[in-house]
Structure formats: structure tokens, C-alpha cells
Amino acid sequence: MRLNHSPSLAKLLVLPLATLAAGAAMAEEYLTGIKWEQPPIIQPGKTDSQPPSDAVVLFNGQDLSNWNNGERWTVEDGVILCGQGVITSKEKFGDCQLHIEWSAPTPPEGKGQGRGNSGVFMMGKYELQVLDSYDNETYFDGQAGAIYKQTPPMVNAMRPPGQWNSYDIFWTAPRFREDGSLESPAYITALHNGVLVLNHFELLGDTPFNRPPRYVKHEPVGPISLQDHGNPVRFRNIWVRPLNPPKGEQVRKPYLRDGQKETPLSE
Numbered sequence: 001m002r003l004n005h006s007p008s009l010a011k012l013l014v015l016p017l018a019t020l021a022a023g024a025a026m027a028e029e030y031l032t033g034i035k036w037e038q039p040p041i042i043q044p045g046k047t048d049s050q051p052p053s054d055a056v057v058l059f060n061g062q063d064l065s066n067w068n069n070g071e072r073w074t075v076e077d078g079v080i081l082c083g084q085g086v087i088t089s090k091e092k093f094g095d096c097q098l099h100i101e102w103s104a105p106t107p108p109e110g111k112g113q114g115r116g117n118s119g120v121f122m123m124g125k126y127e128l129q130v131l132d133s134y135d136n137e138t139y140f141d142g143q144a145g146a147i148y149k150q151t152p153p154m155v156n157a158m159r160p161p162g163q164w165n166s167y168d169i170f171w172t173a174p175r176f177r178e179d180g181s182l183e184s185p186a187y188i189t190a191l192h193n194g195v196l197v198l199n200h201f202e203l204l205g206d207t208p209f210n211r212p213p214r215y216v217k218h219e220p221v222g223p224i225s226l227q228d229h230g231n232p233v234r235f236r237n238i239w240v241r242p243l244n245p246p247k248g249e250q251v252r253k254p255y256l257r258d259g260q261k262e263t264p265l266s267e
């Protein structure tokens with residue numbers, strides 16, 4: 001059987017027409033009228049656990065000099081061991097990305113809220129629970145990855161005691177008006193061991209044990225705090241990136257451009 005590879009007459013006629021039509025559609029370009037600044041160029045970490053070049057490193061395996069009350073916790077073999085009382089970062093943050101790694105005590109001791117309990121407090125007030133939630137029953141809005149007493153995580157991505165867990169937290173700080181009322185709530189998105197466990201969750205307020213959550217006006221920035229719940233939880237690789245939105249200016253209204261022809265878009 002002989003195959004005919006020569007283009008048919010129909011194809012010869014259709015192809016140039018299609019090309020012309022595509023060209024016509026492509027010629028009209030939408031432009032926002034916004035003059036964007038170039039996003040800062042940074043160097044990512046060598047691995048996802050290592051800080052990128054624009055991060056504030058709160059613990060790099062050396063000491064607790066970046067923390068208040070650090071003298072009452074210990075550093076052993078490049079790792080923080082939970083001690084007496086909460087530790088609080090000296091630097092304060094608003095909207096930010098936080099990376100932190102933690103490991104539950106091994107062998108596991110205690111049960112429920114008494115096993116490997118600590119916590120990452122955003123702005124010193126809003127707790128993302130740290131708990132040994134590997135084969136350990138407790139109330140679901142108090143397990144690892146929960147916003148304490150507000151929501152459980154979507155899934156339990158816990159590694160067994162002795163292994164390292166990571167949290168990658170994307171935090172939007174609450175905003176308050178002059179009169180102290182809430183302008184916009186806090187939001188959190190969080191990955192536990194690379195798995196999405198909180199997706200733009202809207203916080204109802206702070207996260208105490210003994211009363212409902214509420215918002216009380218505070219500074220636009222606050223520290224990162226780590227909880228002492230009496231369990232020897234370990235931490236390492238802690239870094240924060242303050243978040244700044246892309247910068248730009250609306251220098252003209254949006255428009256379509258087709259060669260020399262520009263057509264403003266109505267609002």
C-alpha cells in the first residue's frame with residue numbers, strides 16, 4: 001500500500017487562513033496599566049528546610065540568643081530542647097512565612113494532651129498545636145496541626161516519635177481599627193511535613209484553654225513563641241520571612257493594544 005504524504009488541496013487552502021485568524025487574535029493584547037516593580041531576587045535554601053537569603057533565622061543550630069527566656073531552654077547537638085517557660089522571639093513579625101521543625105519525645109510518654117505537647121504561637125497569641133499525634137487519641141481540635149480549640153487539621157500527617165516533623169506556615173496578621181474593633185481577621189495556611197493541613201483558615205481570635213477565642217487589639221507585629229507544656233519536645237531550623245506584597249502603581253487605565261491602536265477598557 002502506498003501512503004500519500006503530500007498535503008491535500010484543502011489543507012493548503014485552510015492552513016494559511018487559520019494562521020491569519022490566529023495572528024489576528026494574538027495581535028490584540030490586554031495590558032493592565034500597572035507599572036510593576038521588579039520582584040526582589042533572592043537565593044532559595046539548598047533544601048526546602050534551609051533558609052532562603054531573605055529569611056530571618058531564629059535558630060540555626062547554635063544558640064538561643066534570638067529568643068527571650070532562651071537561657072531556660074537548652075541546645076544539645078544543634079537542637080533546641082524544651083525547658084522552663086515559653087520562649088519568645090526578640091524580633092516581631094506581621095504577615096510572614098515561618099518554617100520550623102520539631103520532634104516528639106521518644107520513647108513516647110503520657111497520652112492525649114500530655115504526650116509531646118508544645119505549640120507555635122503566632123504573634124505570641126494564636127497557637128498552631130504541636131503534639132505527638134502519632135497513634136495518640138485526643139480531641140481533634142487539639143491534635144498536631146490544629147488551631148487550638150478552633151479547628152482540627154484537614155489530615156493527620158504526623159511522623160512517628162523520634163522522627164522530625166516540619167511546619168511551613170503562611171500567616172496573615174489580623175488588622176484592627178483605631179477604636180480597637182477588628183478590621184480583618186488572621187488567616188493561616190499550613191503544611192505539616194509538606195502536606196496541606198490548614199487552607200486559608202480564618203481564625204476566630206486567640207486560642208486559650210479556658211474561654212472562647214476573641215480578638216483584642218494588639219500591635220501590627222508580634223513575636224513567635226514556643227510553648228512549654230512540660231514535655232521535652234525538640235526544635236530545629238527555625239526561620240521567618242516577613243511578607244511584602246508585590247509593588248506597583250496604576251499609571252493608566254487597563255487597555256487593549258493592537259499595533260499602534262490602543263482601546264481603553266471601561267471599568
Ligand code: MG
Pocket residue numbers: 117118119127129130227229
Ligand atoms: Mg500546645
